[in-house]
Amino acid sequence: xxxxxxxxxxxxxxxxxxxxxxxxxxxxxxxxxxxxxxxxxxxxxxxxxxxxxxxxxxxxxxxxxxxxxxxxxxxxxxxxxxxxxxxxxxxxxxxxxxxxxxxxxxxxxxxxxxxxxxxxxxxxxxxxxxxxxxxxxxxxxxxxxxxxxxxxxxxxxxxxxxxxxxxxxxxxxxxxxxxxxxxxxxxxxxxxxxxxxxxxxxxxxxxxxxxxxxxxxxxxxxxxxxxxxxxxxxxxxx
Amino acid sequence: xxxxxxxxxxxxxxxxxxxxxxxxxxxxxxxxxxxxxxxxxxxxxxxxxxxxxxxxxxxxxxxxxxxxxxxxxxxxxxxxxxxxxxxxxxxxxxxxxxxxxxxxxxxxxxxxxxxxxxxxxxxxxxxxxxxxxxxxxxxxxxxxxxxxxxxxxxxxxxxxxxxxxxxxxxxxxxxxxxxxxxxxxxxxxxxxxxxxxxxxxxxxxxxxxxxxxxxxxxxxxxxxxxxxxxxxxxxxxxxxxxxxxxxxxxxxxxxxxxxxxxxxxxxxxxxxxxxxxxxxxxxxxxxxxxxxxxxxxxxxxxxxxxxxxxxxxxxxxxx
Numbered sequence: 001x002x003x004x005x006x007x008x009x010x011x012x013x014x015x016x017x018x019x020x021x022x023x024x025x026x027x028x029x030x031x032x033x034x035x036x037x038x039x040x041x042x043x044x045x046x047x048x049x050x051x052x053x054x055x056x057x058x059x060x061x062x063x064x065x066x067x068x069x070x071x072x073x074x075x076x077x078x079x080x081x082x083x084x085x086x087x088x089x090x091x092x093x094x095x096x097x098x099x100x101x102x103x104x105x106x107x108x109x110x111x112x113x114x115x116x117x118x119x120x121x122x123x124x125x126x127x128x129x130x131x132x133x134x135x136x137x138x139x140x141x142x143x144x145x146x147x148x149x150x151x152x153x154x155x156x157x158x159x160x161x162x163x164x165x166x167x168x169x170x171x172x173x174x175x176x177x178x179x180x181x182x183x184x185x186x187x188x189x190x191x192x193x194x195x196x197x198x199x200x201x202x203x204x205x206x207x208x209x210x211x212x213x214x215x216x217x218x219x220x221x222x223x224x225x226x227x228x229x230x231x232x233x234x235x236x237x238x
Numbered sequence: 239x240x241x242x243x244x245x246x247x248x249x250x251x252x253x254x255x256x257x258x259x260x261x262x263x264x265x266x267x268x269x270x271x272x273x274x275x276x277x278x279x280x281x282x283x284x285x286x287x288x289x290x291x292x293x294x295x296x297x298x299x300x301x302x303x304x305x306x307x308x309x310x311x312x313x314x315x316x317x318x319x320x321x322x323x324x325x326x327x328x329x330x331x332x333x334x335x336x337x338x339x340x341x342x343x344x345x346x347x348x349x350x351x352x353x354x355x356x357x358x359x360x361x362x363x364x365x366x367x368x369x370x371x372x373x374x375x376x377x378x379x380x381x382x383x384x385x386x387x388x389x390x391x392x393x394x395x396x397x398x399x400x401x402x403x404x405x406x407x408x409x410x411x412x413x414x415x416x417x418x419x420x421x422x423x424x425x426x427x428x429x430x431x432x433x434x435x436x437x438x439x440x441x442x443x444x445x446x447x448x449x450x451x452x453x454x455x456x457x458x459x460x461x462x463x464x465x466x467x468x469x470x471x472x473x474x475x476x477x478x479x480x481x482x483x484x485x486x487x488x489x490x491x492x493x494x495x496x497x498x499x500x501x502x503x504x505x506x507x508x509x510x511x512x513x514x515x516x517x518x519x520x521x522x523x524x525x526x527x528x529x530x531x532x533x534x535x536x537x538x539x540x541x542x543x544x545x546x547x548x549x550x551x552x553x554x555x556x557x
Contacts (some may be wrong), residue, residue, distance in 0.1 A: 055431060079437035091432030093425055095540060104421045108437040155437055 012061035039211035084157035094137025142173035280400035297427025302369030308474035310456025314338035342456020387470025490538030
């Protein structure tokens with residue numbers, strides 16, 4: 001890592017009542033990177049994303065986003081700063097059309113480039129353009145995931161936090177979504193990816209952190225971790 | 239060239255309605271009873287639009303809107319009876335209504351702040367408690383007549399005033415709902431967490447929605463007090479709130495046109511059922527039960543005619 005960190009997490013603790021879900025996690029993401037958090041169910045991956053997005057308070061620790069302290073900001077301001085969470089389950093507005101969903105994501109913006117961004121989302125996901133008048137709730141799972149990513153783009157995200165984007169999707173759709181994510185990354189969007197599908201995550205990410213019961217136990221370049229015997233045994237099926 | 243006719247067309251309907259509201263009673267083409275009923279229809283339209291903003295569009299469940307109405311009614315009445323000189327009262331009536339609305343909006347904070355931390359059933363209980371607190375407070379305020387009520391208001395509410403207030407309310411609601419703010423309100427209904435993640439300041443949106451809703455209910459209260467010229471705490475009980483719920487759920491949740499329709503149908507229905515005597519009070523709750531079973535979204539749930547919507551809602555490009 002040579003560039004200064006876009007996101008810096010230091011000694012982050014997250015607790016649900018008396019259960020410590022995340023215990024002193026520290027990591028950094030540089031501008032332009034794809035970083036993945038890998039871990040079993042309950043390792044604390046989603047808790048970290050939810051805390052970064054402002055949905056779950058941190059018990060202790062410090063988070064800097066582009067040099068600014070994040071933990072004191074409410075969720076909607078974090079989104080306005082350029083950090084967008086695509087939550088697990090996608091959080092689509094079911095009774096609003098695709099177009100309205102995207103329009104809402106630009107809620108806080110009053111600039112002229114909104115139309116251009118809308119066109120960009122439709123170029124990335126032609127399926128969304130075809131279905132722009134369709135209600136969000138009637139889309140297929142894959143299309144909803146595209147819409148959720150599209151929404152994050154409409155809020156001008158610099159850092160995209162993705163929680164299990166491949167969950168419940170057919171392999172072909174997963175490929176399509178990851179292809180778009182890679183394209184976004186090439187055009188400058190930094191990505192923090194949480195995935196159960198470790199094989200896929202390690203394929204697209206530059207670096208990875210392995211999370212076990214709330215602590216980081218391994219980290220390094222994704223290519224190296226892919227060959228690591230412990231990772232192979234635990235997450236890649238030998 | 240084409241701008242002027244469109245502008246005129248938009249004004250034609252409201253202007254026509256206002257003229258009718260003024261001419262019909264004056265020319266005695268509408269008997270006083272029908273004028274009275276029409277005024278109740280109008281007042282109920284404002285109440286229904288007000289409640290629909292919170293219950294239909296924002297997806298919260300207020301069962302205490304009669305509380306806001308009471309605050310508006312008593313504030314406006316105190317002003318016309320004790321403060322405003324009788325000669326000036328007809329001229330200052332709009333200001334009195336606004337003051338009633340403002341007082342109701344202020345009381346709306348009592349519900350708005352809890353809504354930051356709680357929602358759904360729990361917030362419904364907060365609104366219920368609010369309704370009961372307002373009613374008990376009024377019953378115990380001897381200055382305002384206590385349980386006997388407050389009277390002496392001049393009959394300032396006329397059909398043109400009611401029509402004007404309904405039209406203004408409709409315009410305000412229409413512009414709020416088809417704006418960025420309105421999209422935020424609907425986002426909260428759909429998924430509050432996702433709304434925050436798409437940078438909606440959910441607290442501010444809720445606060446404003448409750449303030450506007452309470453304000454409108456307060457204005458309706460002021461109009462109501464100056465038709466009846468007598469108000470007592472019992473007229474603002476939970477039963478009144480139930481009536482409003484019936485009108486919202488009859489006409490249609492999340493629909494402006496539905497609000498107007500629900501208010502008109504319900505008010506006229508209750509009038510037609512007058513011969514039933516006390517039994518007609520069974521109609522409202524019974525209607526609510528039937529609606530919830532057979533048509534929970536109401537007649538026009540989540541729909542509005544095209545002309546009420548924003549052009550922007552129809553994005554460019556192939557459909």
